[in-house]
Amino acid sequence: xxxxxxxxxxxxxxxxxxxxxxxxxxxxxxxxxxxxxxxxxxxxxxxxxxxxxxxxxxxxxxxxxxxxxxxxxxxxxxxxxxxxxxxxxxxxxxxxxxxxxxxxxxxxxxxxxxxxxxxxxxxxxxxxxxxxxxxxxxxxxxxxxxxxxxxxxxxxxxxxxxxxxxxxxxxxxxxxxxxxxxxxxxxxxxxxxxxxxxxxxxxxxxxxxxxxxxxxxxxxxxxxxxxxxxxxxxxxxxxxxxxxxxxxxxxxxxxxxxxxxxxxxxxxxxxxxxxxxxxxxxxxxxxxxxxxxxxxxxxxxxxxxx
Numbered sequence: 001x002x003x004x005x006x007x008x009x010x011x012x013x014x015x016x017x018x019x020x021x022x023x024x025x026x027x028x029x030x031x032x033x034x035x036x037x038x039x040x041x042x043x044x045x046x047x048x049x050x051x052x053x054x055x056x057x058x059x060x061x062x063x064x065x066x067x068x069x070x071x072x073x074x075x076x077x078x079x080x081x082x083x084x085x086x087x088x089x090x091x092x093x094x095x096x097x098x099x100x101x102x103x104x105x106x107x108x109x110x111x112x113x114x115x116x117x118x119x120x121x122x123x124x125x126x127x128x129x130x131x132x133x134x135x136x137x138x139x140x141x142x143x144x145x146x147x148x149x150x151x152x153x154x155x156x157x158x159x160x161x162x163x164x165x166x167x168x169x170x171x172x173x174x175x176x177x178x179x180x181x182x183x184x185x186x187x188x189x190x191x192x193x194x195x196x197x198x199x200x201x202x203x204x205x206x207x208x209x210x211x212x213x214x215x216x217x218x219x220x221x222x223x224x225x226x227x228x229x230x231x232x233x234x235x236x237x238x239x240x241x242x243x244x245x246x247x248x249x250x251x252x253x254x255x256x257x258x259x260x261x262x263x264x265x266x267x268x269x270x271x272x273x274x275x276x277x278x279x280x281x282x283x284x285x286x287x288x289x290x291x292x293x294x295x296x297x298x299x300x301x302x303x304x305x306x
Contacts, residue, residue: 002090002306009096012305015135018104018298019111023270025297026108028057030271036293038241039215055292059083060300064094064292078299090303094295101298102290103132105237106188106210109286111140112269112276113235114186114208119144122184124177124198125191125213126150126159133188133210134163141186146171149180178202189213189221200226205281212288215245222285224252227262232282234263241289248287263287
């Protein structure tokens with residue numbers, strides 16, 4: 001059995017390949033050859049949590065398991081097994097795997113839902129997940145400008161400088177969240193906020209939004225009027241998961257009594273079963289919670305190239 005380190009994950013998993021693998025995992029979910037189990041959480045009185053999520057595809061199955069604590073952060077592993085015989089083939093340190101895979105999911109959504117000419121990205125948040133969001137979107141669209149805002153001025157400045165150097169892009173730290181997202185063709189929210197981090201009026205017609213910061217029913221980054229009134233197309237990585245942990249959708253739904261659930265599965269668009277963007281003025285949203293099916297697809301590739 002292999003033990004694969006964080007550095008080995010970085011060495012073997014490019015963003016281009018991760019986007020390809022996540023795209024394939026969506027197609028497998030659409031045709032039924034992949035099976036995904038939603039995340040579950042064990043919550044302890046001291047604030048420590050154990051999170052676990054499982055999936056399988058024709059080649060591999062396994063579980064991503066991680067602990068989190070307010071003082072020490074999160075610690076991820078993937079236990080990977082061979083589908084053909086049930087033998088464990090690897091234990092993978094998965095902080096970097098999850099970070100790259102999360103970015104790749106937004107890259108896939110942007111590939112299918114953003115305008116072809118989308119060249120400006122506004123991002124709210126400069127934490128652990130934000131950097132790979134830029135890397136993934138820059139892989140599927142030719143970006144002319146990136147604008148970033150987060151609450152701490154020095155942190156957003158450092159983030160902008162680091163990403164400009166790493167990706168060879170014009171990355172600007174802005175003074176306000178509105179300045180970051182207004183007139184941006186693509187918007188990313190990558191925060192742990194409990195309340196909306198932007199206003200509907202800031203979003204221009206034709207914008208695509210990747211909301212990926214929250215996977216709790218009690219937290220959201222998007223306002224109700226944007227989700228329920230202005231968005232022309234709302235997608236999720238899993239409708240089943242979204243009912244369990246998408247505050248961005250379930251809170252607006254609770255505020256609009258009698259309204260229908262506003263989102264559909266992104267895999268249906270990728271598989272060609274439903275239309276995606278049909279005009280340059282549509283506002284589209286991808287609400288990402290993260291799926292174990294994506295983790296297992298990426299983990300299998302890493303093992304095969306270890």
